[in-house]
Amino acid sequence: MTAPRAEANLRFDFTGQTVLVTGGAQGIGRGIAALFHDAGAHVAVLDRDADLLARSWGEAGDRVTTHAVDVADADAVAAAVEAVVAWSGSVDVAVNNAGITRDTVVWKMSPADWQAVLDVHLGGTFAVTRAVVPHMRAAGRGRVVNVTSYTGMHGNIGQANYAAAKGGIIAFTKTVAKEVARFGITVNAISPNAATAMVAAVPADKLAEMTASVPLGRFAEPEEMAAAVAFLASAEAGYVTGVVLPVDGGISM
Numbered sequence: 001m002t003a004p005r006a007e008a009n010l011r012f013d014f015t016g017q018t019v020l021v022t023g024g025a026q027g028i029g030r031g032i033a034a035l036f037h038d039a040g041a042h043v044a045v046l047d048r049d050a051d052l053l054a055r056s057w058g059e060a061g062d063r064v065t066t067h068a069v070d071v072a073d074a075d076a077v078a079a080a081v082e083a084v085v086a087w088s089g090s091v092d093v094a095v096n097n098a099g100i101t102r103d104t105v106v107w108k109m110s111p112a113d114w115q116a117v118l119d120v121h122l123g124g125t126f127a128v129t130r131a132v133v134p135h136m137r138a139a140g141r142g143r144v145v146n147v148t149s150y151t152g153m154h155g156n157i158g159q160a161n162y163a164a165a166k167g168g169i170i171a172f173t174k175t176v177a178k179e180v181a182r183f184g185i186t187v188n189a190i191s192p193n194a195a196t197a198m199v200a201a202v203p204a205d206k207l208a209e210m211t212a213s214v215p216l217g218r219f220a221e222p223e224e225m226a227a228a229v230a231f232l233a234s235a236e237a238g239y240v241t242g243v244v245l246p247v248d249g250g251i252s253m
């Protein structure tokens with residue numbers, strides 16, 4: 001499958017590796033999974049939306065496996081990871097990208113909307129990481145790349161649940177990076193900014209304000225996030241761990 005990304009000079013080679021991407025049925029996750037597939041990897045896409053998975057990946061061939069899984073369900077995630085290892089023999093790279101928003105100011109936020117966002121982002125990142133690390137540890141190498149957000153570092157009105165989850169992912173990234181460094185596993189995060197369905201849900205006036213605040217003047221295409229993930233997942237990034245790499249057009253300056 002040809003990744004629908006901007007003309008690129010940088011080429012990655014993940015032939016022989018298995019890359020697991022959550023939330024890969026659309027948006028940033030799909031762009032990330034497509035780049036790894038183009039780069040020769042076996043790709044396992046986990047997403048809760050079975051129809052979208054089939055539409056995005058149904059024709060992709062025998063280097064792709066899809067699993068309709070809610071990442072908030074740690075048992076289902078563990079079973080999917082075992083199925084992926086049975087399929088290809090390993091999980092070399094895990095990308096924790098699946099996410100949702102349930103925005104409103106904190107005094108109007110229901111406990112259910114608080115919990116759902118924490119469960120998907122933070123719970124999902126935990127569930128995948130705990131399931132893949134034993135396999136990476138046995139292999140003596142591995143890469144985990146988490147997806148956080150500007151909001152997780154700076155806050156954003158209406159997103160107390162999302163900010164708490166994304167801030168938690170940064171703390172989780174640094175802690176697990178310290179825990180697994182001795183096994184040859186790195187754990188990093190990206191902080192993206194891309195035009196996806198999640199961004200399309202933002203009201204037009206707020207979106208115009210957000211776009212105006214991007215030094216590079218635009219939201220990226222989802223595929224533009226993928227090269228940063230591939231770099232962090234590469235052998236060349238073996239001495240990079242515990243970092244948050246903004247891929248955000250400069251908003252975090």
Ligand SMILES: NC(=O)c1ccc[n+]([C@@H]2O[C@H](COP(=O)([O-])OP(=O)(O)OC[C@H]3O[C@@H](n4cnc5c(N)ncnc54)[C@H](O)[C@@H]3O)[C@@H](O)[C@H]2O)c1
Nearest residue numbers: 023026027028047048070071098099149193194196197198
């Ligand atoms: N788009 C941006 O500018 C931006 C900015 C900062 C952070 N992010 C983060 O990037 C990630 C991807 O966002 P996106 O913009 O591509 O969103 P998106 O809504 O386009 O895609 C999210 C994907 O995750 C899947 N998903 C949602 N809940 C799930 C669950 N419980 N289990 C499995 N899959 C689930 C969805 O089905 C969908 O395919 C998210 O973690 C988001 O918070 C995005």
